[in-house]
Amino acid sequence: MAPGGAAGDGTNPLMAALKAWRLEAARSDGVPAYVVATDALLEEIVDQRPTTMPGLRRVKGMGPSRLARYGEELLEITTAITR
Numbered sequence: 747m748a749p750g751g752a753a754g755d756g757t758n759p760l761m762a763a764l765k766a767w768r769l770e771a772a773r774s775d776g777v778p779a780y781v782v783a784t785d786a787l788l789e790e791i792v793d794q795r796p797t798t799m800p801g802l803r804r805v806k807g808m809g810p811s812r813l814a815r816y817g818e819e820l821l822e823i824t825t826a827i828t829r
Contacts, residue, residue, distance in 0.1 A: 760795070760827040764788045767823055771816065782816065783807075797825050 765788065772779040787807035796802040802817055802824075 758792060760824065761788060761792050763823050763827050764791060764820075767819060771819070783812070791820065791824060795824055797821065 764783070768779050768782050768788065771782045775782065784807060787805070790805045790807060791802075794801065794805055796805060799813070799817055799821065802808055802821060803813055808817075
């Protein structure tokens with residue numbers, strides 16, 4: 747279990763921040779939220795808590811285009827919430 751609550755239980759601050767980011771990114775891109783990132787991808791990020799681009803690249807579901815498009819934003823969130 748991740749510190750601060752389980753990944754999907756709604757009490758984890760990192761998961762809450764990632765879901766808020768996903769909603770904003772989806773609205774900005776004009777696509778459904780699951781196109782930006784699935785719940786499973788967000789849960790993997792919460793579990794692994796990557797703080798570097800190579801670490802984020804190792805997260806299941808983080809392909810090259812998603813990494814290029816959203817990688818920096820995701821790292822900002824994980825770094826800010828993790829530390």
